[in-house]
Structures are given as C-alpha cells and as structure tokens.
Amino acid sequence: MKFTIQAKVANSLARAGSIETPHGIIETPAFIPVGTKATVKSVATDVVREKVGADAVLANTYHLYLQPGDEIIKKAGGLGKFMNWSGPTFTDSGGFQAFSLGTVKGRGKKIADKNNQEPRDNNQKETPVESDTESMLAKIDDDGVTFKSIIDGSEHRFTPERSIQIQHNIAADIIFAFDECATPGADYEYQKKAVERTRVWAERCLKEHKELRAKRYEVREAEVLSPGSYLLPPALFGIVQGGRHEDLRRKSAQDIGAMDFDGFGIGGSFDKDDIGTAVKWVCEELPEDKPRHLLGIGEPIDLILGVANGIDTFDCVAPTRLARTGAAYIYPTVGLVDAEGKKKSRINLLNAEYKDDFSPLDPDCGCDTCKNYSRAYIAHLFRAKEMLGATLLSVHNLHFLVHLVKRLRTAIVEGKFEEAKGKMLEDFS
RNA sequence: GCGCCGGUGGUAGAGCGGUCAAUUACAACAGACUGUAAAUCUGUCGCCCUAUGGGCUCCGUAGGUUCAAAUCCUACCCGGCGCA
Numbered sequence: 001m002k003f004t005i006q007a008k009v010a011n012s013l014a015r016a017g018s019i020e021t022p023h024g025i026i027e028t029p030a031f032i033p034v035g036t037k038a039t040v041k042s043v044a045t046d047v048v049r050e051k052v053g054a055d056a057v058l059a060n061t062y063h064l065y066l067q068p069g070d071e072i073i074k075k076a077g078g079l080g081k082f083m084n085w086s087g088p089t090f091t092d093s094g095g096f097q098a099f100s101l102g103t104v105k106g107r108g109k110k111i112a113d114k115n116n117q118e119p120r121d122n123n124q125k126e127t128p129v130e131s132d133t134e135s136m137l138a139k140i141d142d143d144g145v146t147f148k149s150i151i152d153g154s155e156h157r158f159t160p161e162r163s164i165q166i167q168h169n170i171a172a173d174i175i176f177a178f179d180e181c182a183t184p185g186a187d188y189e190y191q192k193k194a195v196e197r198t199r200v201w202a203e204r205c206l207k208e209h210k211e212l213r214a215k216r217y218e219v220r221e222a223e224v225l226s227p228g229s230y231l232l233p234p235a236l237f238g239i240v241q242g243g244r245h246e247d248l249r250r251k252s253a254q255d256i257g258a259m260d261f262d263g264f265g266i267g268g269s270f271d272k273d274d275i276g277t278a279v280k281w282v283c284e285e286l287p288e289d290k291p292r293h294l295l296g297i298g299e300p301i302d303l304i305l306g307v308a309n310g311i312d313t314f315d316c317v318a319p320t321r322l323a324r325t326g327a328a329y330i331y332p333t334v335g336l337v338d339a340e341g342k343k344k345s346r347i348n349l350l351n352a353e354y355k356d357d358f359s360p361l362d363p364d365c366g367c368d369t370c371k372n373y374s375r376a377y378i379a380h381l382f383r384a385k386e387m388l389g390a391t392l393l394s395v396h397n398l399h400f401l402v403h404l405v406k407r408l409r410t411a412i413v414e415g416k417f418e419e420a421k422g423k424m425l426e427d428f429s
Numbered sequence: 430g431c432g433c434c435g436g437u438g439g440u441a442g443a444g445c446g447g448u449c450a451a452u453u454a455c456a457a458c459a460g461a462c463u464g465u466a467a468a469u470c471u472g473u474c475g476c477c478c479u480a481u482g483g484g485c486u487c488c489g490u491a492g493g494u495u496c497a498a499a500u501c502c503u504a505c506c507c508g509g510c511g512c513a
Binding site: 036176272389 | 456457458459460461462463464465466467468470
C-alpha cells in the first residue's frame with residue numbers, strides 16, 4: 001500500500017491524496033460505503049462502483065467470520081473476489097462489535113449529546129461495557145472478547161491475534177487492529193483503561209500481522225487460487241481511542257502513531273457536536289505521511305469537519321441504514337424547511353407530503369435515482385414494501401456522501417478548500 | 430317464510446355483566462437511526478379541556494333488565510348459511 005499526499009491546505013490539517021492498493025487507487029479524502037456482510041445492503045457492486053462512484057468498500061471481520069466463515073472467503077480468493085468487487089477493500093476488526101453487542105439490545109450508542117450526557121434517545125439507558133447482563137452478547141477482558149454469535153448464540157473468542165488471522169484470511173487490502181470502543185457513558189477512568197488496552201492490543205496485532213505477512217510472502221506463489229486473485233498481504237491500520245477527552249485522545253494518538261502501522265483509524269465515542277474537535281486533537285499527533293480513517297462517521301456535517309481536520313477516509317452505515325428506513329439526504333439549499341423554519345438536510349419519504357410529490361429527491365443531485373425517479377414513486381415503493389425503494393434510496397444517499405467528499409477533495413486540489421468549507425458549513429448549519 | 434349463526438373503533442378481529450375508550454395485528458400519522466444483532470426501533474392513533482388529571486360520546490337501531498350493559502332480554506334493520 002502506498003499513500004501519497006497531492007495537495008495540502010495552508011494552516012490546516014486538510015489534505016488530498018491517494019491510497020494505492022493492489023486492487024486500485026482510492027483518491028482521498030473519500031467516503032467508503034459499508035458492506036458489513038460482504039454486500040453494501042441492497043446495492044449490487046457494479047452500481048456501487050459506477051452509479052455511486054465509490055472507490056472502496058468496508059466489510060466486517062466478526063460477521064464474515066460467523067458467516068460464511070473466513071476459510072470460505074479465503075478459498076473464494078479473498079473478499080473482493082468473493083463479492084465481485086474488483087476495487088480496494090477494508091475490513092473492520094470486530095473490535096466495534098465488542099461495544100455494540102456488549103450493550104443491551106438496541107441501546108449501544110457511540111455518539112453522545114454534548115449538552116446532556118444522557119443518551120440521546122429517551123428510552124435508552126447506557127450499560128457499562130463490563131456488566132454481565134444476560135442479554136449482552138459480548139464480554140471484554142484484558143486478553144480479548146468472548147462473543148455469542150448473533151446467528152445461533154454459539155460462543156466465540158476473539159483476541160487481537162485471532163482477529164488479525166481472520167482478517168488475513170478474508171484478505172482485504174486494508175485491515176484494522178482489534179481495539180476497544182468504550183461507550184460515551186463510560187467515565188474517564190474507564191476510557192483511560194480502554195485506551196491502554198487498545199495500545200497493548202495494537203502491539204499484539206502488529207506482531208501477529210508481521211509474522212503472518214512474512215509467512216505469506218514465502219508461500220505467495222502457492223496462494224494463486226485463480227487468475228488475478230492473489231491473496232496479497234494486507235496493510236494494517238492501528239486504532240486511536242480516547243472518547244471525548246483531549247488528553248486521552250492525544251496520548252492514544254501518540255502511542256499508536258509511534259507504532260509501525262501503515263495507517264490509522266480513529267474510533268470510539270464522541271460528543272455529537274464535538275467530532276471535529278476530537279479528530280483535530282488526534283490528527284495533530286498522528287504522523288502526517290500515513291492515511292487516517294475516521295471509523296463509522298458519516299453525517300454530512302461530520303464529513304466536512306473531518307476533512308477539514310485531516311481525515312482521509314470515512315465509512316458509515318448511516319446512508320444505507322437511513323435509506324432502508326425511508327430517509328434521504330438532501331442538500332439544504334433545496335429549500336425545504338422544517339416546522340421551526342430550519343433548512344432540511346434530510347427528508348422522510350414516508351411523510352404524507354411526498355405521496356404526490358413528483359419531483360426528484362434532490363433536484364441538484366446527479367445520481368441515477370434523482371435523474372430517473374420521483375419522491376412520489378419512492379414513497380409508493382416504501383408504502384408497498386417493495387425492496388426497490390431501499391435500493392434507490394441507498395444509491396442516492398451513498399452518491400450524496402461520496403460526492404460531498406469528492407467536492408471537498410476537488411476544492412483542496414484547486415486551492416479553494418476554505419471557501420468551499422465555509423459555504424458548506426453555512427448550508428448545513 | 431322458518432331455523433341457525435353473526436353485526437365491535439380506517440380494516441381484520443378479540444372481549445361476552447363492573448378492572449373497557451375497549452387486547453392484538455394491519456393501515457394511518459410522526460420521530461429516531463454515525464466502524465449494521467437494523468428492509469429496524471419508538472411514540473400517537475373517538476372527541477374536547479384549565480391536560481402524568483378531568484369531561485363527553487361510543488361496540489347495527491330502538492327499547493328494557495340491573496347499582497352497573499359492547500357483554501343479558503325484546504323488537505326491528507342488515508349479512509351469511511341451511512330448509513322450504
């Protein structure tokens with residue numbers, strides 16, 4: 001993997017560049033669609049590539065390990081070959097699942113509201129990560145995480161080494177270290193503990209990765225499973241944690257940044273209104289010459305602030321999840337306003353007002369969905385529970401975010417970033 | 430014409446003397462969703478109000494029994510089935 005910085009913004013952490021992988025180039029900054037189970041939900045790979053315009057996709061180690069199993073993916077010739085995605089691929093390590101499965105069902109939230117530290121949803125209460133509530137499907141300890149399968153309830157154990165081994169089998173181009181993502185509800189002491197655990201695990205991941213990589217080079221010739229399908233050793237990204245605490249974030253970034261990783265992921269819980277700040281602390285500490293991925297963040301405003309503060313790649317489930325529940329991003333200048341007169345940046349197609357609205361989702365959007373289908377038609381598909389609705393909205397939402405970041409990239413390259421950023425922040429405010 | 434069964438809120442369909450403004454599902458209306466246990470979850474869903482409380486109307490229609498009826502009785506109207 002090779003990372004090149006093409007343009008930098010003066011007095012800013014923002015930069016544009018490219019990540020070269022064995023399966024192609026990612027022009028950064030870039031939004032990477034999530035395909036947890038080796039599929040970007042409801043969207044075929046040729047559409048992700050050609051209609052959405054994405055350079056890469058990100059899948060999940062935990063889910064693919066459970067189903068179909070990493071050995072099957074290895075046998076298929078690696079993740080990309082298996083899912084018919086010829087471009088670059090990422091896998092998340094499964095560390096996040098220790099958090100999302102380690103909280104009571106439906107309650108794990110990594111984004112906290114800055115103004116009240118209560119979880120945002122009224123009917124949600126935070127549960128400490130190490131609590132042993134019956135309904136929890138993951139328990140973490142200093143050596144690793146014990147998971148109950150979300151498929152059949154069977155028990156499985158992930159350690160940093162195991163995660164790396166599985167990720168080598170799945171064979172994405174870029175893989176992540178096994179980390180601990182603490183909930184926003186965790187106190188400072190716990191966050192500190194999570195940072196330390198993540199540091200120790202990062203070293204273990206790196207060691208395992210280097211051993212596997214050395215072995216892989218030796219047997220590389222034998223791993224040619226079919227024409228064009230080499231299981232090349234992946235690049236490994238370390239993960240920075242630290243919640244919403246500046247000292248912990250900087251410390252974690254220094255620790256992880258000093259290790260021999262190919263790039264870095266920034267994970268963990270954030271304050272809703274403070275993502276940009278936390279990212280800045282971290283990117284100020286990380287080595288400049290390696291790529292930085294902001295894990296699981298992708299609301300438009302967060303993308304703008306992320307790029308401004310030095311992020312190269314993002315992934316997020318929001319565009320596809322929102323799409324499946326009937327919501328579409330729209331650019332605020334479209335002119336729709338909510339009850340309080342605030343510019344809308346999202347519409348819910350299931351609202352009665354769209355039943356006979358024959359305009360496109362976003363008239364200024366160039367995506368296939370907006371060029372060919374109306375709000376009323378998509379609203380009808382959702383009401384009729386036709387699955388094409390989810391597909392059309394997913395294509396639009398993904399296109400929306402991918403191209404939002406592409407516009408930021410172009411602005412950086414053309415030396416007009418501050419201007420573009422200012423305009424966008426104003427639009428989305 | 431006779432006999433039996435049934436008529437419940439937008440729909441289907443529970444309830445069969447008080448705890449019923451009425452279970453549940455669907456529909457409808459709104460909200461949530463940030464490294465996907467998510468094609469999911471939450472709330473509202475007779476009307477009105479000085480609204481974690483109060484008032485009014487309500488289970489085909491009209492009477493009746495009862496302290497109390499969607500629930501029991503009578504008549505009528507409507508639907509289904511059976512016999513003529």
